[in-house]
Amino acid sequence: MKIALCADLHFGSVPIGLEDALREAMEAxxxxxxxxxxxxxxxxxRREFEAAKTWLAALRTPALVLxxxxxxxxxxxxxxxxxxxxxxxxATGTPHLMPVFEGGGGAILxxxxxxxxxxxxxxxxxxARRRDIAAAEAEFAAMPPGLFKAVAAHHPFLxxxxxxxxxxxxxxxxxxxxxxxxxxxxxxSGHTHRSFAVEVQVGGGRLVALGAPTALxxxxxxxxxxxxxxxxxxxxxxxxxxxxxxxxxxxxxFSPSPTKSFARR
Ligand SMILES: [Fe+2]
Ligand SMILES: [Fe+2]
Numbered sequence: 490m491k492i493a494l495c496a497d498l499h500f501g502s503v504p505i506g507l508e509d510a511l512r513e514a515m516e517a518x519x520x521x522x523x524x525x526x527x528x529x530x531x532x533x534x535r536r537e538f539e540a541a542k543t544w545l546a547a548l549r550t551p552a553l554v555l556x557x558x559x560x561x562x563x564x565x566x567x568x569x570x571x572x573x574x575x576x577x578x579x580a581t582g583t584p585h586l587m588p589v590f591e592g593g594g595g596a597i598l599x600x601x602x603x604x605x606x607x608x609x610x611x612x613x614x615x616x617a618r619r620r621d622i623a624a625a626e627a628e629f630a631a632m633p634p635g636l637f638k639a640v641a642a643h644h645p646f647l648x649x650x651x652x653x654x655x656x657x658x659x660x661x662x663x664x665x666x667x668x669x670x671x672x673x674x675x676x677x678s679g680h681t682h683r684s685f686a687v688e689v690q691v692g693g694g695r696l697v698a699l700g701a702p703t704a705l706x707x708x709x710x711x712x713x714x715x716x717x718x719x720x721x722x723x724x725x726x727x728x729x730x731x732x733x734x735x736x737x738x739x740x741x742x743f744s745p746s747p748t749k750s751f752a753r754r
Pocket of ligand 1: 497499528557559680681682
């Protein structure tokens with residue numbers, strides 16, 4: 490299975506033309522699926538979702554799209570509580586917040602961690618709902634055996650050294666143990682605007698956790714715009730980070746960094 494992972498597109502703050510360069514660079518790698526791990530927009534404005542919709546519609550590759558904390562109504566509090574994912578659903582054309590992709594010998598479950606309300610004021614942070622964890626387990630249990638299994642979410646599920654924005658979502662422990670029980674081997678996320686690729690022990694198993702840099706936004710937090718490609722075969726999960734070359738704003742080309750390979754169990 491071959492995956493392209495991008496996140497934090499943040500339409501509303503994208504340098505002109507960069508979105509086309511991103512789409513072309515990812516599709517040139519011929520992935521089975523493109524994962525868009527949330528934060529399509531900057532402030533969930535109508536015109537930002539329109540730009541996201543146009544970009545998604547031009548993809549020739551199946552896409553698995555998730556909302557991020559920036560995709561919830563920011564100015565319109567009434568809508569934030571009444572119908573928080575309305576504009577997201579309109580832009581992506583899917584009613585699902587937990588989409589599933591199956592193909593290329595693998596399956597990816599999209600896990601929604603963006604919440605319109607939480608019992609504290611850090612609403613930008615993520616949470617895993619109990620019923621979503623149970624739904625994910627049921628979804629994986631119904632899949633045919635032998636598939637390579639992955640989860641994609643907007644927020645990271647674990648702490649990562651030297652990445653202060655990588656904080657576990659609420660109920661991350663429960664979610665990770667459930668994923669491990671289901672045989673999930675790869676966990677993809679965005680939100681940090683910085684990349685990481687680490688291996689973590691969960692229960693009796695191991696997971697590869699991959700964090701994406703911001704694919705398009707000018708809010709880069711010290712790393713160039715970029716995306717990942719992941720190739721899982723019988724022996725290994727090979728992860729390649731593609732970063733935009735040169736000084737910020739100077740070029741729209743993405744180049745691969747050395748591949749990090751993690752042996753499968
Ligand atoms: Fe973001
Ligand atoms: Fe985010």
